[in-house]
Amino acid sequence: MMGSADRFTLAERVGIGATAEVIRGFDQERRVPVAIKRLHEHLAVDPITRERFQREARLSARITSEHVVGYVDTGIDAEDRPYLALEWLEGEDLAHRMRASGARLGTADALRITRQAALGLFALHEAGIVHRDVKPGNLFLAEQGEGAPFLVKLLDLGVAHDSASENVDGVALGTPFYMSPEQARGDTEIGPRSDLFSLGVLLYELLSGKKPFAGEDAFSVLAKIVLQAPPRLSDVWPDAPPALDALVARALARDPDARFSSAREMAHALAAIERVVLEGAAPPADITLPPALVPSDDHLVGVIFGRLPLSSNVGRTRALFQRIAEQHGGVVIPLLGRGVAVVFEGECADGLLRAADAALDLVKQVTGVRLSLVTGGALPPGSGLSASVIERGTRSLERPRADANEPPVRIDDATAHLLEEQYAIEGAPGSLSIRGTRGRGLTNP
Known part of the structure; x- marks a missing residue:
């Protein structure tokens, strides 16, 4: 039924995934069971998906290790569907x-x-x-x-x-x-x-x-x-x-x-x-544990989390976003897809204030961007951020809109308390946003 001289016969299907099914088969040549991974029929006609599958087969054929599932054969079946035969595992x-x-x-x-x-x-x-x-x-x-x-x-x-070899475009990571x-x-x-x-x-x-x-x-x-x-x-x-x-x-x-x-x-x-x-052997003599990290109450870090708008040119939008954020002294960190984060560090609350100004500038110049702004105690340089800061920032970004006129820079309650004297804060606790600055004319992004 499959391969040259009908080497493999098929039994029951034992698994199914997004791109392929796995069938228990029998290798007539070696007289052992095998696992046949076969591309779904509706995907077998797509040249990109087909090449990805065949590329997987080529990579599998290059590996011989008892800790990697063993390659047996690959080919095209009578229905023009690529398949990959692997060792059967119990x-x-x-x-x-x-x-x-x-x-x-x-x-x-x-x-x-x-x-x-x-x-x-x-x-x-x-x-x-x-x-x-x-x-x-x-x-x-x-x-x-x-x-x-x-x-x-x-x-x-x-x-x-x-x-x-070159990567196949569009493969998830x-x-x-x-x-x-x-x-x-x-x-x-x-x-x-x-x-x-x-x-x-x-x-x-x-x-x-x-x-x-x-x-x-x-x-x-x-x-x-x-x-x-x-x-x-x-x-x-x-x-x-x-x-x-x-x-x-x-x-x-x-x-x-x-x-x-x-x-x-x-x-x-x-x-x-x-x-x-x-x-019970003696432990290594060179054990090095990282130091305990404690956020500083004296120095705050301001962090913007954002989702870039859907666009035919995400690269150009990301470059504009980065240029504006860096003008305010932020360090831009891309996230997979359309995600982005910007970290602002400085003495006392300087980083938070620059982050707030940057967020207001970003929503004016990057049409359709959605942002949240949070703050917390800074960790030692190069250590990263606390889990609390990240959780509050991503939660604010993802919460549903309170109404159609809600300003696009969302903040959590703790951050609002620190900014309320210099920035116009709107909304109710749990759904607050920045409208603009006080004393310099309110922005209306």
Whole structure:
């Protein structure tokens, strides 16, 4: 039915996704079951989707590792639908295991899973491939026979980046909760250390039962990944072994250069922690924990969160937005899609006041932009923002409009209290906005 000489026969469908279905098949040549991933019929006629699928097959064929699902064959079936034959795995993916037993797994399983996943990522990285979608659903816990421990295998190279070829335009870059800061900013260059950040997110979740970056919507999650000072494992697991706390902190560093230099180095570090935590070995002598971060009551940071308007030229709109914000001394940080944030730091409340002026200027010159403005205590330079500032800013931005005439610069109640003497504030508590400045003539954006 499929391939040359009808090598594969099909049985039941065992999974279905946005672009393809997975069918249990049988390899007549090797006399073993296989998993047949086949492009949906309605997508098989789209040349872009078809090329993406075939590109995934080409990448899979380049990898030989016990920690990456094995490639068998690829081709076009009798219905002109591309297919990819992979080794058949018995077991379950990690997402299913986490749903069944709770997000928090035992320390032994959490370390074993992430160590083996790191080895699989190392095989990909050595071949010039960045996975870009490391998440529970793409890690499979393969059964190895009665009494044998499971073997972790990476799945799905559908959005992987191949350094030896051009990217396919329009490919999504992963799953928000597990994205690296580089992905959440929409950077064009995504390197291997991005996968290590995603694996660090997964390890944090397996050990604590909580995601390190959570929010009410995708925008707030992306903003936290890019802007928030990375949370410590010990913040949610006070009894976390210091060596494990330090390992997770290194994996979650916002600066890629501060993470592990390679997936192999991370795998070795995880193996060492396994010996410390599970076997009572002496901890490494060079444990370095990041300092505790306390917001300053004396210095405030002002932050604008925004969504750029729908436009046929988002790049031009983003450039105009950046130019205006930088004229007021703001540091502009792009977020994936049409999102943007601007951070204003300064002595006392100077950063907040410049942020307010910038927001009013932006809504006058960038037609259709939607903004929120919040403030909070500044963290040490380069550390990022507190989760509270990001949560208040994204919540204000996403709240429904109070009425059609509501000013487009939204603020939360705490920020309004600090600005009310110099700026005209409108609305009721919980739905406040800035109309303009006092004493210099009110603006009417």
